[in-house]
Amino acid sequence: MRAMAMTLKHELIGLSGVVERNIYLTKRYIFWDVAFFVWTVANTLTIVFIAEGIVATGGEIDVEQVTTQLLIGAVVWAYLGIIFAFLMETVAWERWEGTIEYTFMAPLSRAMHLGGTGVFAVIYGLVRASLLFVVVALFFGLSMPDANFAAALVLLVIASVSFFGIGMMTSVLPLISPEKGAQLGFIAQGMLLVVSGVYYPVSVLPQWMQWLSTISPATYALRGIRASILDGAGLAWEDVWPLLVIGAVSIPLGLWVFHRGELYAKRHGKLKRSG
Amino acid sequence: MSDAAVRVDGLLKVFDVPEREAGLKAATKSLVRRRTREVRAVDGISFELAPGEIVGFLGPNGAGKTTTLKMLSGLLYVSGGEARVLGHVPSKRERDFLRRIALVMGNRNQLQWDLPALDSFELNRSIYRIPRPDFVALRDELVELLEIGDLVRKPVRQLSLGERMKVEIVGSLLHRPQVLFLDEPTIGLDVTMQKRIREFVALYRQRHEATVMLTSHYMADVEALCERVIVIHHGKILFDGDLAALSDTVAAWKTIAVVLENGAGDLSGYGEVIHRDGDLVTLRVPKAETARVTARLLAEQEVLDLNVEDPPIEDVIELVFAQDAVE
Numbered sequence: 132m133r134a135m136a137m138t139l140k141h142e143l144i145g146l147s148g149v150v151e152r153n154i155y156l157t158k159r160y161i162f163w164d165v166a167f168f169v170w171t172v173a174n175t176l177t178i179v180f181i182a183e184g185i186v187a188t189g190g191e192i193d194v195e196q197v198t199t200q201l202l203i204g205a206v207v208w209a210y211l212g213i214i215f216a217f218l219m220e221t222v223a224w225e226r227w228e229g230t231i232e233y234t235f236m237a238p239l240s241r242a243m244h245l246g247g248t249g250v251f252a253v254i255y256g257l258v259r260a261s262l263l264f265v266v267v268a269l270f271f272g273l274s275m276p277d278a279n280f281a282a283a284l285v286l287l288v289i290a291s292v293s294f295f296g297i298g299m300m301t302s303v304l305p306l307i308s309p310e311k312g313a314q315l316g317f318i319a320q321g322m323l324l325v326v327s328g329v330y331y332p333v334s335v336l337p338q339w340m341q342w343l344s345t346i347s348p349a350t351y352a353l354r355g356i357r358a359s360i361l362d363g364a365g366l367a368w369e370d371v372w373p374l375l376v377i378g379a380v381s382i383p384l385g386l387w388v389f390h391r392g393e394l395y396a397k398r399h400g401k402l403k404r405s406g
Numbered sequence: 407m408s409d410a411a412v413r414v415d416g417l418l419k420v421f422d423v424p425e426r427e428a429g430l431k432a433a434t435k436s437l438v439r440r441r442t443r444e445v446r447a448v449d450g451i452s453f454e455l456a457p458g459e460i461v462g463f464l465g466p467n468g469a470g471k472t473t474t475l476k477m478l479s480g481l482l483y484v485s486g487g488e489a490r491v492l493g494h495v496p497s498k499r500e501r502d503f504l505r506r507i508a509l510v511m512g513n514r515n516q517l518q519w520d521l522p523a524l525d526s527f528e529l530n531r532s533i534y535r536i537p538r539p540d541f542v543a544l545r546d547e548l549v550e551l552l553e554i555g556d557l558v559r560k561p562v563r564q565l566s567l568g569e570r571m572k573v574e575i576v577g578s579l580l581h582r583p584q585v586l587f588l589d590e591p592t593i594g595l596d597v598t599m600q601k602r603i604r605e606f607v608a609l610y611r612q613r614h615e616a617t618v619m620l621t622s623h624y625m626a627d628v629e630a631l632c633e634r635v636i637v638i639h640h641g642k643i644l645f646d647g648d649l650a651a652l653s654d655t656v657a658a659w660k661t662i663a664v665v666l667e668n669g670a671g672d673l674s675g676y677g678e679v680i681h682r683d684g685d686l687v688t689l690r691v692p693k694a695e696t697a698r699v700t701a702r703l704l705a706e707q708e709v710l711d712l713n714v715e716d717p718p719i720e721d722v723i724e725l726v727f728a729q730d731a732v733e
Contacts, residue, residue, distance in 0.1 A: 141535050148532030152518065152525070159520045159561075232481050233516030238504035239533045397483045397497070400421060400473075 145239045149247025153217075157255065168259065175205040175267050178330065196361060198271050202264065203357050204329040207349060210260040210287065211294055215320045217252035218298035221245060223305040223313040232402050235393070242386055245302070249295040257287070277363035285366060286355040289374045293348030296381025297323065303392030309401060323347055328354070348377045411492060411585055411617035412455035412478060418486035419448040419473050419641075447473040449641035450487060457584075460611055460618040462632035462649070466727055470641040471621040472511070475587045478619070479509040491585055505534055508583035512593035515562065515570065516577055523558040523573040527580060534581035541580060548576040552606055568599035575603070579610060586611075588620045592627055604630045625719040637726050644726050649719070656725050657717045660696045662689045667708040676703060685710075690717075 157164065182197040221244075225231040234244065261284075268275070301319045304312035326340050327333070327349035333341055344350045355370035396402050422442040426432045448470040455461055465471050476482040478489055480496035480503070489496055494503035517526040531541045549555055552572045557565055565573065571591065579586075588607065592600040604627055611618050622628055628635060628649065635652060637645040645652055662677065665685050673679060676699050677691035691699045696714060703709060 144535070145533050148529045151532075152521070152529050155521050155525050156518065228519050229514045230516055230518065232476075232509075232511070232514060236479055236481060236504060236507075236509060237530075237533045238501045238535075394483070397481065400476075400482055402481055 142240060142243050146243040146247040146250065149239075149244060150251045153248065153251040153255075157251075168262070171209050171259070171263055172266055175202070175209065175263060176270065178205045179267055179271065181330075195273060199268075199273055199275060199361055200357060201330055202267055202271075202273070203360060204353065205267075206260050206264045207287075207353055207356065208324055208329055209263055210256045211320055211324065211349065213256035213259060214249070214252045214291065214294045215298050215301060215316055217248055217255070218245065218295070218302040219305060219313050219316040221248045221302050226305060226309055226402075235402060241389060241393070245299055245386070245389065249298070252298075253288070253291045253295070256291075257284070260287070275360055278361070279359040279363045279365060282365045283356045283359040286352060286359065286370060286374075289371060289378070290348050290352035292378035293374055293381050296378060296383075296385040297348070299382075299385030300388045303389045306389075306392040306396045306401060309403075323349055326350070327352075345373075346377065348374055348381075409457065410454040410490075411457045411459070412453075412619065413490045414454070414474075414478070414487070415452050415489075416450045416487035417448055417452070417474065417477065417484060417489055418446070418450050419470070419477060419482065420485040421445045421447055446641050448477070451638065451641070451643045452487075453636055453643065453646055455617050455619060457617055458611070458615045459634065460620065460632055462628035462635040463619055463621045463638065464628065464635055464723055465621075465638040469638045471638060472589055474638070475509060475589050475619065475621065479507060479587055480504070481509070505581055506583055507585045507587070508578040508581070509587040510575055510578045510589065510591050512571065512590035515574055517562045517570075517574060519563045520561055522561055523577065526562075526577055527558070530577060530580050536581055544580060544582065545576070548579060551609065552576060552602070568595045571595060571599070571603065575606065582614055584614070584616055586616050586618045588618060588622075590622055591620070592622060592624055597626075600624060600626065607631060625723070629719055637723065639727055650716075652726070653716045653719070653722050654693075657722045658693050659690050659717060660693055661715050661717060662691060662696070662700060662703070663687070663711075663713040663715065664689065664703060664707075664709060665711040667710050673703075673707075 179198055179201045182192065182194050182201055185192055185197070186194055222231065225234055237244075297319070301316040304315045306312065308315070326336065326343040327347045328336070328344065329349070333344045333350060333354075336344065351370040351373050355364075355367055358364035358367065358370075421444075423445050424436070424440055424442050426436045426441060451470075451474065463471050463474070473482060477484050478491055478496055480499055483497050492503060492506055494500050496503065517523050527541075527545055530536070531538070536544075549558060552575070554569065554572050554576065557569050557573055558576075562570060562573065575591065586607075591607070592603050595603065607618065607620070608631055610616060618631075620627065620631060633649060634647065635645070635649050636643055637652070645655070647655075661680070664673070664687055666687075669685055673687050673689060677689035677695075679687060680690045681688035689699070700712065700714060703712065
C-alpha cells in the first residue's frame with residue numbers, strides 16, 4: 132500500500148513537472164496568446180452577429196436568447212479547440228523541436244505525460260473560454276439574469292475528461308503521419324461539433340447524425356451549459372451520467388490508441404524530427 | 407560475458423522504404439500500387455560491452471549506427487535478434503532501465519528551445535525522480551566542469567551550437583546514467599569545443615564508472631576516448647577489436663616522414679612517395695620492411711628528421727569501407 136502511494140506520488144510529481152513546463156512555455160509566448168485571443172474574439176463575433184443578422188433580414192427571434200445560444204456554442208468550440216490543440220502539440224510541437232525522442236525515452240508513464248498536458252490544457256482552456264465568454268457577452272450587452280454559471284462551469288469540467296480522452300486519440304495522428312497528422316486533428320474536432328448541435332438543436336440533424344450525437348460528449352456539454360446559462364438550471368443528471376460514461380470509456384481508449392500509435396512509430400522509425 | 411552492460415545478439419532492423427520512378431505516371435501508379443523495398447538498416451549484428459567500457463562505434467552515414475543506438479535506447483523496435491542493456495529489453499521501457507541510460511544525439515535536442523536550460527533540468531529532476539540535494543549537487547558539479555554557469559539561465563535558442571551541446575550533455579547526465587549512448591556529440595563543433603567535450607566524457611566515465619558507446623565521424627574523438635572500436639557498414643559489423651589492432655589488420659603499411667639536409671631528392675627507391683611538402687617527404691612502406699627502410703635512409707641519406715607513424719585512423723577506416731565495397 133505504502134509502495135503504491137509512493138509510486139503514485141512520484142507519478143504525480145512527473146505530471147506536475149509537465150504542467151509546470153507548459154506554464155513556462157505559455158508564459159514565454161504570452162503576447163502571442165493575447166494576439167490569438169483577439170482572433171478568437173473576432174471569430175466568435177462573426178458567429179454571434181448572426182442573431183442580429185436574422186432580425187435585420189426580417190426574422191422574428193428572441194435576439195438575446197439566440198445571441199447567448201450562439202455565444203455558448205462558439206465558446207465551447209473554442210474550448211474544445213484549445214484542448215485538442217494542446218494534446219496535438221504534445222507530439223507535433225515536440226517533433227518540430229526535435230525533443231520527441233527524448234520525451235519518449237523518459238521514465239514517465241504515457242498517462243502522466245499526456246495527463247500533464249491535459250491538465251494544463253483544461254486550466255488554460257477554462258481561463259481563455261471564460262474570458263472569451265465575458266468579452267463577447269459585454270460586447271453585446273447580454274444580461275443573463277438567471278444564469279447559473281457555477282453549474283455551467285462544473286459541467287464543462289466534467290465534459291473535459293471526455294474531451295481529453297478523445298484528444299488523446301487524435302494526438303496520435305502526428306505520430307502516424309508526421310506531415311499531415313496535426314491537420315487531421317482539426318477534422319476530428321469539426322466532426323465532433325457538427326453532430327453535437329454547436330449552433331443549432333441536435334433535432335435538426337438527419338437521424339443518423341442524431342445517433343452519432345448521443346456518443347459525443349459535446350452534445351451533453353452544450354445542452355447542459357445552455358440550460359444553466361439561459362434558464363438557470365443546476366447540474367442535470369441526464370447530462371452528467373453520459374459524460375461520466377463517455378469519460379470512463381474514452382480515457383483508457385485514448386491511452387490504448389496512443390500506445391498503439393507509439394508502437395507503430397517505433398516499429399517504422401517515425402519518431403524523427405520533422406522541423 | 408553474462409554480466410555485460412550491453413549485449414546484442416543477431417540484432418536486426420528492417421525498414422520497408424517506398425520507392426517509385428520519377429514522373430506523373432509513376433506517381434499516379436503508386437497511388438494504387440505502392441512499391442516498397444526492404445532495407446536492412448542493421449543486419450544481424452552481435453557484440454557485448456563490459457561495464458565501464460568505452461567503445462567507438464564507427465561507420466559512414468547510413469551504416470546503421472544511429473539505428474542501433476535507438477534500438478538500444480528503446481526508441482526503435484527490433485525486427486529480429488535480441489538486445490539487452492543492463493539486463494533489460496530496451497523496448498519494454500522499464501522504469502529501472504530508462505532511469506539508468508541516456509542517449510545524446512548531436513543533431514537533436516532534449517532541452518526545450520524556448521526555456522532556459524535550468525527549467526528543463528527541473529523537469530528532468532521531476533521525471534527521473536532525482537532527490538533535490540543530489541540533483542543540485544550534480545547539476546552544479548556538471549555546470550562547473552563544463553563552465554556553463556552563465557549559459558543555463560538563457561533560453562536554449564540563444565545559445566551557440568557548442569554551448570547548446572554542453573547544456574544538452576548536462577541535461578542528459580543529471581540522473582547519473584550508467585550507460586551512455588553518444589551519437590556524434592561533437593558534430594559541428596570547433597576543435598576546442600570538441601576537446602572539451604571529449605575530456606568531459608572521459609571524466610564522467612571515470613567518476614561514475616559508466617559504460618559508453620560513442621559514434622563520431624571525428625577520429626580524434628575515437629582515438630582520445632576509445633581503446634576498442636566496432637566498425638559497421640551496410641548494417642554489418644566489419645571489425646570489432648582494439649583500435650591498434652584495426653590498423654595492424656587492415657593497413658599493412660606505415661608512413662615514414664623524412665626531412666633531408668640537402669633537400670628532398672628522389673626517394674622513390676625507398677617506398678611509395680605519398681606526400682611532398684618542401685623538404686618534407688612522406689613515404690608509405692610495407693609494415694614488415696619499415697625497420698629495414700629506416701635503416702637504409704639513415705645510412706644512405708643525410709637525415710635531419712625522421713618519423714615513423716601508423717597510418718592515420720581516417721585512412722584505416724576508409725580502407726575498411728573500401729575493402730567491404732570490393733567484397
